[in-house]
Amino acid sequence: MTSRAKKYTLDDMDTFLKNVIDTALKSAKNAMERNEIPVAAVIFSPESEKIIAIASNRTEQDHDPTAHAEILAVRSASALLRQTRLTDYDMYVTLEPCPMCATAISFARLRRLYFGAYDVKGGGVDHGCRVYRNQTNLYTPEVYGGIAQTRCEELLSSFFKTLRGNDR
Amino acid sequence: MTSRAKKYTLDDMDTFLKNVIDTALKSAKNAMERNEIPVAAVIFSPESEKIIAIASNRTEQDHDPTAHAEILAVRSASALLRQTRLTDYDMYVTLEPCPMCATAISFARLRRLYFGAYDVKGGGVDHGCRVYRNQTNLYTPEVYGGIAQTRCEELLSSFFKTLRGNDR
Helix, strand or coil, X not given: XXXXXXXXXXXXXXXXXXXXXXXXXXXXXXXHHCXXXXXXXXXXECCCCEEEEEEECCCCCCCCCCCCHHHHHHHHHHHHHCCCCCCCCEEEEEECCCHHHHHHHHHCCCCEEEEEECCCCCCCCCCCCCHHHCCCCCCCCEEECCCCHHHHHHHHHHHHHHHHHHHC | CCCCCCCCCHHHCCHHHHHHHHXXXXXXXXXXXXXXXXXXEEEEECCCCEEEEEEECCCCCCXXXXXXXXXXXXXXXXXXXXXXXCXXXXXXXXXXXXXXXXXXXXXXXXXXXXXXXXXXXXXXXXCCCCHHHCCCCCCCCEEECCCCHHHHHHHHHHHHHHHHHHHC
């Protein structure tokens, strides 16, 4: 059990995880086209190599401050499986989860959490209140940060660059 | 701006807040009848003295680990108002919010958070990772803990007593 993020490059991954990352990045780009912060989450079964949920941010579109990609993906997978615990499943998300999402991932008992870009300002796994390092936290997934980090960061940067451009 | 919970008794409150608390406790009892942990949240306007959202736990019923009362109340109020920020509204919840819900309340920019029972094991406001005390936390509501504490605690105790009874 660790919440220390490990560094991996895409070359370390197998084809399946590469596909998961590509799916998440495609979904995050879709969010950007809807003027949402481009973050997406995918929940998948490492055993069957099947994706069971894909979601991207919908906070603006849905007028819902809780509609982060991770929350939507957990809700979608739980509804599909009709169970609150996703013990046999992993999540890949393009950005380090915030404290809300990190806690939801713990409640959902997801086996592993892979994330892309680190979030110094808003993250809750390796930054901020570091949810999983707290004594009262009941369950910690295995955490692997910095997965396809550059591609995830570039997408976020291009979104915020466009935002700043529009502000002028 | 403070996250230090202040102690209030029901006698300090005006009739409106008493009604809000009664509404929340009634909703929490309803959750208990559905075999959910009896926690409920109410979002109200201190200006118009109107309740705009009432929700209680639905994690088991909805197979949704994120379906805590506070999350459901925020989603309901935001959808109603078609806005992600609930700046002019307050929340009353019968139990100290967990880190997931405390963060959601911050995202929703709720003006005040009143809560009933303290949650030493699962709370994220005055216990655990104390979301609002973290440097990276962007917005902190005014927090008042221990409001109608005894009634909220008694409801929770009776639920867990029944659970233990059923386990025998």
